[in-house]
Amino acid sequence: MRFHPITLTVNGEERRARVKSNTLLAELLREEFRLTGTHVGCDTTQCGCCTVHVDGEAVKSCTMLAVQAAGRQVTTIEGLAAPDGTLHPVQQAMKDCHGLQCGFCTPGVVMMLADFLGRHPGADEGQIRHALEGNLCRCTGYQHIVDAALRVVAAGAAKGGGHV
Amino acid sequence: MYDFTYLRPRTVAEAVEALRTGFDPKLMAGGMTLLPTMKARLASPATLIDLADIGELRGISVRDNRLEIGAMTRHYDVASDGTVRARIPALADLAGGIADRQVRYRGTMGGSLSNSDPSADYPAAALALDARMITSQKTEAAGDFLLGTFATSLEEDEVLCRISFAIPEAAAYEKIPNPASGYAMTGVFVARLAEGHRVGVTGAASEFFRHRDLETALDGGADHAAALDVPAPDREYLADMHGDARYRRNLVRVAAARAIQKMQS
Ligand SMILES: Cc1cc2nc3c(=O)[nH]c(=O)nc-3n(C[C@H](O)[C@H](O)[C@H](O)COP(=O)(O)OP(=O)(O)OC[C@H]3O[C@@H](n4cnc5c(N)ncnc54)[C@H](O)[C@@H]3O)c2cc1C
Ligand code: FES
Ligand code: FES
Numbered sequence: 001m002r003f004h005p006i007t008l009t010v011n012g013e014e015r016r017a018r019v020k021s022n023t024l025l026a027e028l029l030r031e032e033f034r035l036t037g038t039h040v041g042c043d044t045t046q047c048g049c050c051t052v053h054v055d056g057e058a059v060k061s062c063t064m065l066a067v068q069a070a071g072r073q074v075t076t077i078e079g080l081a082a083p084d085g086t087l088h089p090v091q092q093a094m095k096d097c098h099g100l101q102c103g104f105c106t107p108g109v110v111m112m113l114a115d116f117l118g119r120h121p122g123a124d125e126g127q128i129r130h131a132l133e134g135n136l137c138r139c140t141g142y143q144h145i146v147d148a149a150l151r152v153v154a155a156g157a158a159k160g161g162g163h164v
Numbered sequence: 165m166y167d168f169t170y171l172r173p174r175t176v177a178e179a180v181e182a183l184r185t186g187f188d189p190k191l192m193a194g195g196m197t198l199l200p201t202m203k204a205r206l207a208s209p210a211t212l213i214d215l216a217d218i219g220e221l222r223g224i225s226v227r228d229n230r231l232e233i234g235a236m237t238r239h240y241d242v243a244s245d246g247t248v249r250a251r252i253p254a255l256a257d258l259a260g261g262i263a264d265r266q267v268r269y270r271g272t273m274g275g276s277l278s279n280s281d282p283s284a285d286y287p288a289a290a291l292a293l294d295a296r297m298i299t300s301q302k303t304e305a306a307g308d309f310l311l312g313t314f315a316t317s318l319e320e321d322e323v324l325c326r327i328s329f330a331i332p333e334a335a336a337y338e339k340i341p342n343p344a345s346g347y348a349m350t351g352v353f354v355a356r357l358a359e360g361h362r363v364g365v366t367g368a369a370s371e372f373f374r375h376r377d378l379e380t381a382l383d384g385g386a387d388h389a390a391a392l393d394v395p396a397p398d399r400e401y402l403a404d405m406h407g408d409a410r411y412r413r414n415l416v417r418v419a420a421a422r423a424i425q426k427m428q429s
Contacts (some may be wrong), residue, residue: 058266
């Protein structure tokens with residue numbers, strides 16, 4: 001067994017861990033840091049339930065080694081709301097538009113949309129549906145998730161810029 | 165996933181050395197194909213060599229009317245980079261249609277071409293844009309590098325470093341994706357280069373190929389409607405539960421016509 005001492009920032013806090021080379025980022029977050037909002041739905045890089053931000057980019061944490069996150073900034077669903085508890089605009093819109101039913105896919109959907117809408121604050125429905133390609137939801141049929149994203153766009157609530 | 169030794173070399177030379185001396189080694193780029201394969205225990209390298217820290221494998225530059233892209237350039241970067249968008253917008257569009265947003269943030273051009281999945285998107289562009297594959301050992305035309313289903317000319321101690329594409333006068337890519345996986349059932353990349361048209365096809369057959377009859381027709385002035393009359397060449401087309409060989413062969417004709425319409429509009 002090979003262990004790697006790593007330091008990374010998780011939700012703004014510096015964390016240290018000794019991880020095995022084959023520990024996945026999702027496992028480190030859930031089992032070691034107990035941040036169980038990051039879900040593992042498929043473990044085959046398809047469902048997107050495990051989506052977190054690494055250096056501000058939405059990635060599937062079931063398909064990244066924990067050692068690959070050394071030195072990086074990781075944000076999970078637990079770190080998205082403001083410290084005073086004010087929900088992120090995507091979280092608020094998902095709540096307002098009934099963008100979730102069982103909620104299993106929701107952390108991943110929210111993290112993906114927070115990244116996407118931050119870079120495309122004026123996205124249209126087609127672009128939103130394209131962005132949702134890597135997030136599977138078995139409950140909603142996606143319509144209310146798309147509604148939530150469009151509400152964030154309409155409110156001009158998404159920050160940031162970018163191209164794709 | 166089985167246990168392995170994890171290495172992070174800083175130069176290509178170090179990576180080559182690790183390939184030569186490491187026990188049962190494997191390179192990792194974005195890990196978007198390799199890690200799922202390892203999790204399924206279809207691959208179990210004893211030494212994993214992560215290319216993430218090698219600066220010389222990154223970067224996008226223009227040289228002699230060619231666009232040179234580092235192997236570790238992510239699909240996301242190709243899709244959003246200003247130089248790629250300005251010089252070969254069709255390549256940026258192709259990259260923006262690979263997999264999904266999360267995978268595009270990690271998957272790389274070099275990883276995709278080294279993997280040589282018969283349904284991958286980049287091979288069609290590499291054939292149509294007369295790509296040269298620059299490795300730690302040689303520079304080779306894409307057609308000689310890509311040897312078929314999951315096969316390339318890479319030696320065991322060789323690293324793909326950069327890919328150089330001819331900048332076309334016009335180009336377009338059309339993918340007919342598998343509705344579940346998003347991989348290409350068929351993808352056709354058409355390009356008009358100074359020396360003539362080139363057409364690269366992925367997904368349809370067990371090998372990527374150039375559609376030479378269509379290239380000739382386009383050089384003769386064919387438009388997208390006329391292109392529909394050019395049958396896809398006789399080859400071994402893939403047949404599976406998603407579509408039989410006749411269907412896939414027809415998709416080549418359909419995707420090509422759509423790509424030509426995009427290119428000519
Ligand atoms: C859900 C999902 C959907 C996808 N959909 C598509 C799709 O629609 N179209 C498509 O084209 N692809 C698709 N892919 C594959 C994706 O594009 C991968 O990113 C790509 O195939 C591999 O790139 P990578 O950087 O992740 O390479 P890795 O997985 O790290 O490596 C792949 C292989 O290449 C070797 N390798 C990597 N870099 C080098 C190098 N520089 N020199 C020599 N060998 C090297 C590795 O040893 C390994 O064998 C999808 C993947 C997923 C998970
Ligand atoms: S658990 Fe990571 S993509 Fe499904
Ligand atoms: S709300 Fe149940 S899977 Fe999406």
